[in-house]
Amino acid sequence: MVSAGLVVAAALVLVAAVQAALPPKGAEFSFADHATSGKNWHVDFTIDAGHRDKIRTLIVYSEQCDATVVKRDVPISAAGVVAAGGGIEGGGTWAVNATFAATRKIVGTMRMARAGCDTGVLSYPTKITGDGTKAHDHGPKLADFASATLKQRRQALALHRRVLKTWHGLTLRAARHLGFHRLTAGHFHTKPGFFHFYNDTYETDHRTFDARRPESLVFWRSPKGPVVLVGTMFRVPPGKRPSFAGPIPIYHHHDLGKAGNVVSIMTHVWMVKDVHRAWANCLPIPELEAYNPRLDWVRGYSRIEHVGGPC
Numbered sequence: 001m002v003s004a005g006l007v008v009a010a011a012l013v014l015v016a017a018v019q020a021a022l023p024p025k026g027a028e029f030s031f032a033d034h035a036t037s038g039k040n041w042h043v044d045f046t047i048d049a050g051h052r053d054k055i056r057t058l059i060v061y062s063e064q065c066d067a068t069v070v071k072r073d074v075p076i077s078a079a080g081v082v083a084a085g086g087g088i089e090g091g092g093t094w095a096v097n098a099t100f101a102a103t104r105k106i107v108g109t110m111r112m113a114r115a116g117c118d119t120g121v122l123s124y125p126t127k128i129t130g131d132g133t134k135a136h137d138h139g140p141k142l143a144d145f146a147s148a149t150l151k152q153r154r155q156a157l158a159l160h161r162r163v164l165k166t167w168h169g170l171t172l173r174a175a176r177h178l179g180f181h182r183l184t185a186g187h188f189h190t191k192p193g194f195f196h197f198y199n200d201t202y203e204t205d206h207r208t209f210d211a212r213r214p215e216s217l218v219f220w221r222s223p224k225g226p227v228v229l230v231g232t233m234f235r236v237p238p239g240k241r242p243s244f245a246g247p248i249p250i251y252h253h254h255d256l257g258k259a260g261n262v263v264s265i266m267t268h269v270w271m272v273k274d275v276h277r278a279w280a281n282c283l284p285i286p287e288l289e290a291y292n293p294r295l296d297w298v299r300g301y302s303r304i305e306h307v308g309g310p311c
Helices: 004-015 150-167 172-177 285-291
Strands: 028-033 041-047 054-062 067-075 081-087 093-102 105-114 122-124 193-199 216-221 227-236 252-256 261-270
Touching: 041 105, 054 093, 054 105, 067 081, 150 227, 150 261, 172 193, 172 216
Parallel strands: none
Antiparallel strands: 028 041, 041 054, 054 067, 081 093, 093 105, 105 122, 193 216, 216 227, 227 261, 252 261
């Protein structure tokens, strides 16, 4: 078994020569490999809103080891160095090490090891993980209804209403029955946080913005267990922006693969009453809670599965 202390020591050698800095308050960094089947992993840093020398939330995930670690209030040294690690629930160890080479540049490693699993030292940034700030481009937070035409606003409203009517109260079991499933073989949806369930048929039917055939459903699992449907995701082909609803949909993309190609362009419609918040490019937490009181949201899990942060 690899100890967290040994991983920390090895990683510090890697970053010792990097000139350090402190990150901006409230900054977010995400490094992810979602292109290596069976071995997906990611590390997410959210800097404290009031202190540049503290990570408010550190999230570490390994599909290979089927483990997620959420660590809060992780210190950043005056030299801009992060050295965190410890035990994994159910056994094993984890370690994350990083140096802020500039205010918005991180160089580091992560590792998980438990019975029958060892990720080895995984470095970032790489072509697969991205640089932590551009791998997931989510754009502006709120939809532009003001410059939309009456027809475009009506399109957005009609789709929103059909989404609520079609999917209200859908359970995870019912979603599985309808053909939705996890994209990878891992069991990440058993952990607290947001996660997507995809439908292969809808992904390849060449139909966009069909409320009855969304490419993905977004669920939330609270730390206490309840799973709640919070939204739908509609995927569109790369290229020219669709005319549907004009400027209202805010498309974001994920850069995946060694070549960094844009392979996924998408937008969300959330399960909330207000149409403006339904098309938000962020998580409208108060509106989601009002629509479904069973949603027991806990701050710090919002970046899991890359659905964006709260509005």
